[in-house]
Amino acid sequence: MHEYVLVLIVAAVVTYIVTPLVRSFAVATGAFTAVRERDVHTTPIPRLGGVGIYLGFVAAALVARSLPYLGTLFSTKQILGVVAAGGVVCLVGAFDDIRELDWLTKLAGQMLAAGLMAYTGVQLLSLPIFGTTFLPTPLLVLLTVLVVIASTNAVNFIDGLDGLAAGVVGIAALAFFIYGYIVSRSFVPANVFSTATFISAALVGCCAGFLPHNFHPARLFMGDSGALTLGLLLSAATITLTGNVNPGSDVSANQVTAAFLPVIVPLAVMLLPLVDMALAVVRRTLKGQKPWQPDALHLHHRMLKFGHTHRRAVLILYLWAAIVALGSVSFVIWDGWWPLVVVLAAAVVGAGLTVLLPRWRASERL
Numbered sequence: 001m002h003e004y005v006l007v008l009i010v011a012a013v014v015t016y017i018v019t020p021l022v023r024s025f026a027v028a029t030g031a032f033t034a035v036r037e038r039d040v041h042t043t044p045i046p047r048l049g050g051v052g053i054y055l056g057f058v059a060a061a062l063v064a065r066s067l068p069y070l071g072t073l074f075s076t077k078q079i080l081g082v083v084a085a086g087g088v089v090c091l092v093g094a095f096d097d098i099r100e101l102d103w104l105t106k107l108a109g110q111m112l113a114a115g116l117m118a119y120t121g122v123q124l125l126s127l128p129i130f131g132t133t134f135l136p137t138p139l140l141v142l143l144t145v146l147v148v149i150a151s152t153n154a155v156n157f158i159d160g161l162d163g164l165a166a167g168v169v170g171i172a173a174l175a176f177f178i179y180g181y182i183v184s185r186s187f188v189p190a191n192v193f194s195t196a197t198f199i200s201a202a203l204v205g206c207c208a209g210f211l212p213h214n215f216h217p218a219r220l221f222m223g224d225s226g227a228l229t230l231g232l233l234l235s236a237a238t239i240t241l242t243g244n245v246n247p248g249s250d251v252s253a254n255q256v257t258a259a260f261l262p263v264i265v266p267l268a269v270m271l272l273p274l275v276d277m278a279l280a281v282v283r284r285t286l287k288g289q290k291p292w293q294p295d296a297l298h299l300h301h302r303m304l305k306f307g308h309t310h311r312r313a314v315l316i317l318y319l320w321a322a323i324v325a326l327g328s329v330s331f332v333i334w335d336g337w338w339p340l341v342v343v344l345a346a347a348v349v350g351a352g353l354t355v356l357l358p359r360w361r362a363s364e365r366l
Contacts, residue, residue, distance in 0.1 A: 003067045003193075004177075004201040007060045011205025015056030019213045022052040023220045031098045031223070045218055047097040050226025052213075053206045054090040057233065058083060060202035069193045078195045081120025082236045085113035089152065089232050093225030106224065107149070113232055114148035115141075122195075122236055144239055151238070152231030154273035157280055158299070159227045162216035164314050165273075168321045169230045170207030172269040173200045173237070175325035179269075180241050182332050196241035203233050216310045234270065268328035272299070272321045307358025316357075319350050 026032075026046035033047060061083055064070040073079055092109030095101055117123065123144040159165035177200035184194050207230070213220050222230070267274070276299045281291040303313035327343035 001192075003064070003070050004181075004197065006067070007064050007070065007198065008201045008205035008208075010063045011056045011060035011202045012209035014059040015052050015206045015209030016212060018055050019049060019052035019210060019220060022048055022055075023213070025051075026097070026220065029098050031094075033221075045221055047221040047223030048094060048225055049210060049214060049220045049222035050090055050093055050097075050224070050229045053210050053222065053226050054086055054229050056206040056209055057086060057202050057229075060205060064198055064202075070198055073193060073195055073198060077120040078122050078240060079198065081117050081122050082195075082199060082233065084120070085117045085122075085236070086229050086232055088113040088116065089228040090225050093223060093228040097223035097225050106228075110149050110152050110228065110232075111145055114145040117148070117232075117236060117239070118144050122239055124239055124242065147239055148232060148235045150274070150277075151235035151270065152228045154270060154277045155231035155234070156224065156227040157277040158273040159222065161310060161314050161317075162218035163211055163214050164317060165227055165230065166207045166210050166214055166222060167314065167318050168272055169234060170204055170211070171318060171321045172234060172325050173203035173207065175269050175322075175329045176200045176234070176237055176241075177204065178326075179329045179332055180237070182329075183241070194241065196237045199233055199237040199240070203230070203237070206230075206233075216314065238269075269325040271324045272317065275299075303354075306354070312357065316350070316353055319346075319353065323347055323350055 023046055026048035029048075031046050031048040032044040061079055064079075065074050089109055092101070092106055096106060118141050124140045124147070155165055155169060158168060177197055180194060180197040180200060181192055184192050184197060210222065210226070214222060279299075284291050299317065303317065304310070308316065323343060323346045327339070327346065330339040330342065333339075
């Protein structure tokens with residue numbers, strides 16, 4: 001565990017230190033977006049923060065490579081493939097932050113990064129559905145690309161309030177790290193050092209290091225360079241665990257957990273951004289708009305219209321992300337009904353804060 005702690009700290013410290021330098025570069029290159037009608041801020045704020053996040057992840061990978069246990073992961077090309085793919089989407093996002101690219105170019109960059117990961121071994125090998133379901137390799141590669149595209153765009157959709165995307169992804173990565181660590185202990189032979197847990201630990205550190213610069217009032221936005229990078233890294237962790245576990249021969253723990261939670265947990269961990277993205281696509285399609293055409297009806301916009309302040313809206317969305325993500329992982333840790341009771345109780349508290357807090361604050365001001 002101490003190697004994971006070291007990786008997390010390195011990612012956090014490097015991200016925190018280099019982000020102000022990235023901000024200076026963003027200002028110098030004019031990486032600003034004019035304030036739009038759907039934006040919640042009133043003054044232009046520089047973007048390009050994803051470069052700092054990516055550099056934090058690269059630093060974590062360089063340190064991990066020299067460690068006795070995590071270093072063994074570099075015997076394959078998986079982590080190097082993730083680093084290279086992260087560089088591709090970060091570069092594409094950085095160009096978009098500075099000059100703005102069309103949606104087709106950004107999609108092409110995401111597909112290129114996904115293909116690069118698949119080429120280096122980061123791809124779904126099977127689906128843990130009804131035991132182990134093996135599909136033709138081209139179809140699994142296509143599913144891998146779709147997972148990457150869905151994850152990167154989900155994070156991009158939810159990046160609308162200061163600190164929201166970084167916090168939600170950090171919570172998701174923490175939940176997935178806990179899940180991956182527990183599941184990997186049940187491998188035969190047991191081995192808690194995996195590509196998925198390394199990526200998750202480094203991702204928690206990157207988000208923790210970036211948040212002090214990005215929490216309201218933000219001094220720097222992560223931009224597309226950050227949203228695409230975070231989404232790709234989270235998808236890489238999901239793919240390397242979900243698509244490489246064989247419940248029939250590799251796992252000796254509870255077979256129901258091994259068979260279904262590799263699918264359920266990634267969906268639960270990313271439920272908030274995935275729901276926001278799905279609602280946006282349906283909403284815009286029904287209105288005759290293009291799915292990628294922006295609007296001001298995301299979940300975070302609705303929280304503000306509901307009466308929450310900027311910070312309070314972000315913190316409550318953090319709470320919902322934690323309830324779903326950590327709640328799903330609790331079913332792996334504990335048996336019986338206790339996890340369900342705790343999750344339901346937390347959901348009641350979350351619903352109460354979401355609905356009643358604006359009314360209470362409004363009545364207090366009267």
